[in-house]
Amino acid sequence: MRYYLFRTRRLSRRQLGSWQDWKLRAVFWSGAVMVGLLVVAFAWVAELASHTFTQIHAQSPYLPVLITPVGMVVIVWLMRQLGTESQGSGIPQVLVVLKQRYHWLRPAFLSLRVILSKFVLTCLGLLCGASIGREGPSVHMGAAMMYSVGRVGRLNQKYVDNSLIVAGGAAGVSAAFNAPLAGIVFAIEELSGSFEQRTSGTLIMAIILSGVVVLMIMGHYSFFGHPDGALDITRDWAAIGVTALVCGLLGGFFSRLLIKGSQFLSPYAKEHPYRVVVLCALVLVFLGLITGGATYGSGYEQASTLLSGEQPGNWTFALAKMSATLVSYFTGIPGGLFSPSLAAGAGIGNVVGGFFPGSSLVGLTLVAMAAFLAGVIQRPITSFVIVMELTGNRHDILLPLMAGALLSAAVAKVVWARPLYDSLADRLSDGQGMALEKPQDKPAERGNEKAESEDGGKEPERQLPG
Numbered sequence: 001m002r003y004y005l006f007r008t009r010r011l012s013r014r015q016l017g018s019w020q021d022w023k024l025r026a027v028f029w030s031g032a033v034m035v036g037l038l039v040v041a042f043a044w045v046a047e048l049a050s051h052t053f054t055q056i057h058a059q060s061p062y063l064p065v066l067i068t069p070v071g072m073v074v075i076v077w078l079m080r081q082l083g084t085e086s087q088g089s090g091i092p093q094v095l096v097v098l099k100q101r102y103h104w105l106r107p108a109f110l111s112l113r114v115i116l117s118k119f120v121l122t123c124l125g126l127l128c129g130a131s132i133g134r135e136g137p138s139v140h141m142g143a144a145m146m147y148s149v150g151r152v153g154r155l156n157q158k159y160v161d162n163s164l165i166v167a168g169g170a171a172g173v174s175a176a177f178n179a180p181l182a183g184i185v186f187a188i189e190e191l192s193g194s195f196e197q198r199t200s201g202t203l204i205m206a207i208i209l210s211g212v213v214v215l216m217i218m219g220h221y222s223f224f225g226h227p228d229g230a231l232d233i234t235r236d237w238a239a240i241g242v243t244a245l246v247c248g249l250l251g252g253f254f255s256r257l258l259i260k261g262s263q264f265l266s267p268y269a270k271e272h273p274y275r276v277v278v279l280c281a282l283v284l285v286f287l288g289l290i291t292g293g294a295t296y297g298s299g300y301e302q303a304s305t306l307l308s309g310e311q312p313g314n315w316t317f318a319l320a321k322m323s324a325t326l327v328s329y330f331t332g333i334p335g336g337l338f339s340p341s342l343a344a345g346a347g348i349g350n351v352v353g354g355f356f357p358g359s360s361l362v363g364l365t366l367v368a369m370a371a372f373l374a375g376v377i378q379r380p381i382t383s384f385v386i387v388m389e390l391t392g393n394r395h396d397i398l399l400p401l402m403a404g405a406l407l408s409a410a411v412a413k414v415v416w417a418r419p420l421y422d423s424l425a426d427r428l429s430d431g432q433g434m435a436l437e438k439p440q441d442k443p444a445e446r447g448n449e450k451a452e453s454e455d456g457g458k459e460p461e462r463q464l465p466g
Contacts, residue, residue: 023153025202031149031164032171032206035142036213039175042119042141043218046134049127050297057129057293064129064288064296069281071128075121075333076277085109086117088329089336090140092424094169094191098162102429106161110144118144122334128281129288129296131324132335135176139186139336142172146206166191167203171210178221179389180211182382189379190421223300226392227307229362231400236363239356243364244371244404246352247345248411251375254322254341256416258329259423265330273332280327287320287327295324299343306346306365307391313350313365321347337376337420342387345372363397370401371408378412378419380405 056063079087085108093109096102108114122137146168150161166187174183184207233240269276287295294302294317302321306313325340349368353361366387374383384401388394416423 025205027150027153028146028164028167028202028206029209031146031168032209033213034149035145035168035171035206036175036210037217038115038119038141038145039138039172039210040214040217042123042134042138043176045119045123046126046298049123053127053129053296054293057288057296061289061293064285068128068130068285068288069278071124072130072277072281072331072333073274075124075128076273076331078124079117079121079333080273082117082121083108083113084332085111085114086121086140086334087332088334088424089136089421090118090334091136091169091190091336091421092428093140094143094165095421095425096428098165098191099429103161106147106165110147110165112144112148115141115144115148118334122336125328125333125335126297129284130328130331130333130335131284131295131297131299131321131340132328132333132337133298133339134336135173135338136336137334138172138176139169140172142170142175142210143168146171163203167206170203171207174207175210175214177223177386177390178211178214178218179386180207182386182389183207183211185385186379186382189382190377222392223390224304224307226394227362227366229307229360229364229366230396231360231363231367233399233403236356236359236400237403239353239359239364240367240400240404241407242355243349243352243368244407245411247348247368247371247404248375248408249415250318250322250348251341251372251408252412252415254326254344254376255378255412255420255423258326258420259416259427261326261330262427269330269332277331280331283327284324287324291317291320295320298339299346300339303343303346303369306350307362309362313347313354315347315351318344318347318351338373338386341373341376342369342390345369348372363400366391366397367400367404371404374405375408375412376420378409380409383409 053064056067085093097106097109118137118141122132122134125132126134143165146164147161150164169191170183170187172183173186174180177183184204187203187207231240265276284295299321302317321340321344325337325344328335328340329337345368346365349365349371350361352368353359353364356364370384370387373386374380377383380402384398384405387401388398391397418426
């Protein structure tokens, strides 16, 4: 009997985990709740900023001629004062610090100051009419928040830091899109490459918790509602294939222009940063004038309009939205690419769908949204899962979305072989666009490094609970 009770007690302890296991869980879960709250606040302020700019544009379409260039110059000036770690999407920064060689950059790239800077400057960018999204910044802020919570909890093992960063970035996607499955897939496909058994349970729970926070505050909703439009892949295969082919070519071309354009402008931007900002802002304003303001902002409203069938699409919007997103990125201000890419994809699908009257126009627009995003970032699974969850988890169109995204990503590789965020992370790690010189180690740090080298440089590892 004593032996049975002893075995039962040991089994219960093993199942429940040790105090350290629960400490890890508490850090992950509290961090996930904080990420959810942060992203909800960010979404609310960002929507307010976008709505304010829309009202300004409604007063006069020529007001952005003054507001947009001046506002973007102010944003870049503030960014240079607060630190350039917050520039751009934020996903390349997360990818860089996940690499073993660049662990020393984590305190700089994932600080609370970066969270504040990313939050404020992205919202200011939307207030100025920049063609940017908030999903990339949500990934960066989520990773930074989880990493900061881990530092407070004194969790400094390298693999735990990695798991915190991946969980934070994935929770940011989940909360930003209100799409838990998209967060999990994004963690696998973009941030970590695979789920390790030791991290999977705790990481997934963190993503779920951030999503629950969003649901509790904002309720259950789909960004694009529940658009009608079914496709039969056995009947509409030609329309789906052509849509994916066009989106793959344009998505790959977009990525190529973004990387090559950044390389071309980078030397001049270092010498004359504000001239580049003003030039790009004026191009953005010109695109806004010729499209009636359709290219300003994230593009959610335009995509929703195209999905409702209220307004026919045309090549002008699709190409202008791509161009507006490029010049917004070239300014260096914080802002993401997901939302503008979805909007541009909706414009492409609405045009291509017009050549196939026998197929659902709305269905092909949805396929094009997933396909163009897949062509840009070359992450097809993340792309079609995002579109599926943004439109109410419609499984009747899942196969066309999958086929379109996979084919588009394959075609895009012909135009630009490397995934976009990997290319941007490579540029970042090469010191292009941001100084990455390692600061001099403090004496205490040198002592730690020496002790580490004497121990063979090994850290004790322990599996994450779950």
